[in-house]
Ligand SMILES: Nc1ncnc2c1ncn2[C@@H]1O[C@H](COP(=O)(O)OP(=O)(O)OP(=O)(O)O)[C@@H](O)[C@H]1O
């Protein structure tokens with residue numbers, strides 16, 4: 140059986156089960172009420188896309204810096220990278236957001252909640268990126284640095300011409316996976332009142348008292364973003380495997 | 384080249400790998416290092432190639448001492464060529480781009496001039512047809528020959544070759560050894576580490592036997608292979624020259 144048919148069968152069975160569940164609870168649908176607020180969904184979805192893209196760029200920068208720290212031979216620099224990564228990965232994003240917004244941002248007078256939101260989300264995602272990048276750098280065998288030194292490349296040329304082009308290939312699949320997490324994690328920005336997709340769905344729910352009609356489109360809106368990205372990640376991964 | 388290595392000491396994590404090694408050659412074109420596994424040949428070659436700095440002692444070629452600071456050593460490495468046992472090539476670049484990289488980024492040639500420079504050598508060694516392949520698509524022998532070519536096209540003063548054939552299947556060794564023989568005929572200077580004793584004997588001007596972190600015997604090839612007094616060396620040769 141071809142793979143796409145298998146996928147289709149699984150999705151159909153799953154949808155059937157959910158339909159049965161809905162039928163049994165006799166849910167009274169009210170799509171009309173929610174339809175009035177369609178603009179809010181669109182606007183929230185676009186905000187989520189924008190925030191995720193911004194956070195992807197910033198967290199790539201932070202993650203690269205932190206990865207260089209992690210790979211450093213200087214104990215102090217390595218420690219800075221390690222403490223950052225472990226603190227961020229060991230605590231909930233919710234706590235980081237609340238601390239970042241109500242304490243740190245207030246203390247330094249940063250008022251734009253969108254900027255704060257993107258920064259905190261980037262710091263969070265950057266810790267995971269750092270580990271991905273560190274792994275990518277570590278996966279390049281020592282012999283490559285030796286060969287680069289032997290032909291007389293400088294350390295910077297070695298990084299630019301030899302290490303990074305190889306490491307980039309290795310990290311692209313996990314970075315695509317990280318972007319999937321980033322998009323879903325951005326839903327937590329609703330707690331600091333950023334008008335992204337999830338917060339808007341919550342508001343529509345509050346206006347219409349139609350919980351499922353508000354949240355099912357929410358799920359669909361995220362899937363539209365995450366499913367292609369997951370597929371991209373898997374495709375990139377298969378490519379890396381073939382080239383090895 | 385006139386090599387003079389004096390009282391070289393090298394340690395890794397407390398174990399002494401080169402233990403006061405000294406070696407002075409005559410004015411030779413091809414110096415071959417032989418000896419038992421773990422004896423210190425690679426360690427010595429890496430120092431000669433400017434990749435590592437000895438803990439003590441010094442090396443000079445033709446009377447010019449090797450520097451010890453990294454920037455000067457890099458300049459030295461740019462003036463010579465080194466080929467390791469395996470994994471010399473950059474896997475993300477085609478064979479051709481592997482050849483062009485040092486020419487363009489280290490020696491300042493324009494890409495066009497670099498292409499001109501490598502065209503003839505690629506053809507001479509029957510590698511032109513493989514120039515656009517990635518290393519993963521090349522045979523082991525082709526990879527090593529491209530690696531030797533990459534070291535060669537920058538017109539180095541000499542080559543350092545560390546067991547260039549020992550990671551290869553027997554069928555592929557011949558083509559690499561033939562290439563080294565051709566280099567010898569065209570006057571390229573080199574220091575070669577090898578376990579191919581028959582080849583060593585044929586190609587070497589002088590041979591140094593490295594064992595226990597020292598040079599246990601050194602001299603013209605015929606002398607070492609046929610008349611060596613050292614029982615260690617005779618025993619080694621009798622076991623490897625079958
Ligand atoms: N970077 C290193 N760190 C620790 N030990 C090392 C290192 N390089 C070499 N050694 C040790 O030094 C000794 C000599 O190694 P070397 O590679 O110079 O020997 P060799 O004569 O080239 O042997 P072979 O014929 O197997 O290549 C070995 O015992 C090896 O384990």
Ligand SMILES: [Mg+2]
Pocket residue numbers: 424425426545546
């Ligand atoms: Mg060796």
